[in-house]
Amino acid sequence: MIKQFNQALSQKEKSLKLLYGLINERGPISKSDLIAETGLTQTTCSRLIDELINHALIIESGFGESSGGRKPYLYEIKSDIYHLIGIDISRRYTKILLMDLNLKVKAEARLKMNQTSTPDVIIDFIVDEVNEMLTNHQLQTKDILGIGIGAIGPLDREKGIILNPVHFPSPGWVNVPINDMLSERLEMKVLIDYGVNTALLAEYQNEFIKTHRNIVYVIKGVGSRTGIIMDGRLVHGSDKLGMYGQGHMIVDIHGRKCICGGYGCVQAYSSISAIKNDVINSLKQGKNSILADRFVDFEEIQFEDICQAVNENDSLCCEVIKEAGYYTGIGLSNVINVLHPDLIILSGPTYTDMDLYYDVVTETAFKRSKVIYPDHDINFSRGNLGENATAIGAGGMLLSSYLE
Ligand SMILES: [Zn+2]
Structure with a gap:
C-alpha cells in the first residue's frame, strides 16, 4: 500500500497517508497525539488506525503515560513489510545498506574506491551486492521500496545524473545517469541527493x-x-x-x-x-x-x-x-x-x-x-x-x- 501513496489518492487515502507519515515520524505515538496533530475527529482517527492495522502497515506497540484514566495504546509502523536500499558513493568508498522501514541496517557491503572504480565497475558491484542481499534475506524485488543514493556532487538530482566530480580516483565519472542505470538493472525506483544532505537528514532524524x-x-x-x-x-x-x-x-x-x-x-x-x-x-x-x-x-x-x-x-x-x-x-x-x-x-x-x-x-x-x-x-x-x-x-x- 505504501507504493500506492505516490499515485492519485481519494480523500480517505490522503488521510491514511498523512496518518501513516506521522506515525513513521513520531511513533510510538498515541491516538490522542495523532488527533491533536491532524485535527481528525476521534471516530475518523480510530477508523483510519484500524484500517492501517488491517493493511499491516502499523502495529500496537505497548502503552503510553496515562493522563488519569487507562493507559493509551501507542502505535508505530510495521518495519518489515518493505525494505529499502541506501547507497553512499564518495571518493573513498561505495557503501550499500539493506534496511527495514525503521532504517535499521540488516546487511551492508563496502568497496574501497581506487583507479579501477569506473562507473561500470561500481554499477556491477551494486547490482551484485543488492541481489545477494535479497537472496540472503529471502526478499524479492517487490519487497523493496526502492534505492536512495547519497553521492558526491555535482549532481543533476532531478535527472539522476552524477555530473563531473573533481578528484575522483578513477576515470569515467562524467555525466553518469546512475538512476537510470540502476533502475534498469534492478527494476526499482531510484532517487539521488548530495551525500552530505542525506547524512545530515539521517543524523537529524536519528538524534537531533x-x-x-x-x-x-x-x-x-x-x-x-x-x-x-x-x-x-x-x-x-x-x-x-x-x-x-x-x-x-x-x-x-x-x-x-x-x-x-x-x-x-x-x-x-x-x-x-x-x-x-x-x-x-x-x-x-x-x-x-x-x-x-x-x-x-x-x-x-x-x-x-x-x-x-x-x-x-x-x-x-x-x-x-x-x-x-x-x-x-x-x-x-x-x-x-x-x-x-x-x-x-x-x-x-x-x-x-x-x-x-x-x-x-x-x-x-x-x-x-x-x-x-x-x-x-x-x-x-x-x-x-x-x-x-x-x-x-x-x-x-x-x-x-x-x-x-
Ligand atoms: Zn580553493
Whole structure:
C-alpha cells in the first residue's frame, strides 16, 4: 500500500497517508497525539488506525503515560513489510545498506574506491551486492521500496545524473545517469541527493530533531562538503553547484596556493592531501617523527599512518594536525557568524579518526565565534551514525518520497 501513496489518492487515502507519515515520524505515538496533530475527529482517527492495522502497515506497540484514566495504546509502523536500499558513493568508498522501514541496517557491503572504480565497475558491484542481499534475506524485488543514493556532487538530482566530480580516483565519472542505470538493472525506483544532505537528514532524524533547528553538517575527507538545515528544513540551494563548498572559504588572503587556483583556502591547509604533504615535507627536512623510523620511502605514507602517529602522540604529526585544525576552526567560525547554527556536526575521517583534530577545530571555532556573539549557544557533535549516515539518510529520503 505504501507504493500506492505516490499515485492519485481519494480523500480517505490522503488521510491514511498523512496518518501513516506521522506515525513513521513520531511513533510510538498515541491516538490522542495523532488527533491533536491532524485535527481528525476521534471516530475518523480510530477508523483510519484500524484500517492501517488491517493493511499491516502499523502495529500496537505497548502503552503510553496515562493522563488519569487507562493507559493509551501507542502505535508505530510495521518495519518489515518493505525494505529499502541506501547507497553512499564518495571518493573513498561505495557503501550499500539493506534496511527495514525503521532504517535499521540488516546487511551492508563496502568497496574501497581506487583507479579501477569506473562507473561500470561500481554499477556491477551494486547490482551484485543488492541481489545477494535479497537472496540472503529471502526478499524479492517487490519487497523493496526502492534505492536512495547519497553521492558526491555535482549532481543533476532531478535527472539522476552524477555530473563531473573533481578528484575522483578513477576515470569515467562524467555525466553518469546512475538512476537510470540502476533502475534498469534492478527494476526499482531510484532517487539521488548530495551525500552530505542525506547524512545530515539521517543524523537529524536519528538524534537531533527534538533539540536543534539550525544545523550545519560538514563531511571532511578528500574535499569538504557542507549541508545545512535551517528552521528544521534542509536547504537545497542551487542544484548542480555541489563542486566545492566550505573547503574553499578563504582564511588567509596571502596564504597557500589552493587546487582551485586561489590562495589561502581552508582546503589548502587541511585536506587529506595537504596534511599528507605537510608531514612528508617535514620528514624530508629531517624532522623527528616515529614515521621516520617506519618508512624508508616517505611518499608511501598514507593518511591512516598519520592518524595512528597522532594517536600515539607523535610530535611532528600532532603539530601538523594542530595547524590544519586551527585553519579549519577559523573557517568554521566564519560559517557560524553567518548562519548562527545551534549545532555543528563534523564527520569524515579527519574528525572521527583523530580526537586532536576535532578538539582543535571545535575549540578554535568556539572561541572565535564567542568573541563576536558571546551569548550564542553553539554545540558541536561528531554525530552518532558514523560512516553509515549518508547511506541511512539516502534510504530515509526514499521512504519520505512516498509520504510527502
Ligand atoms: Zn580553493
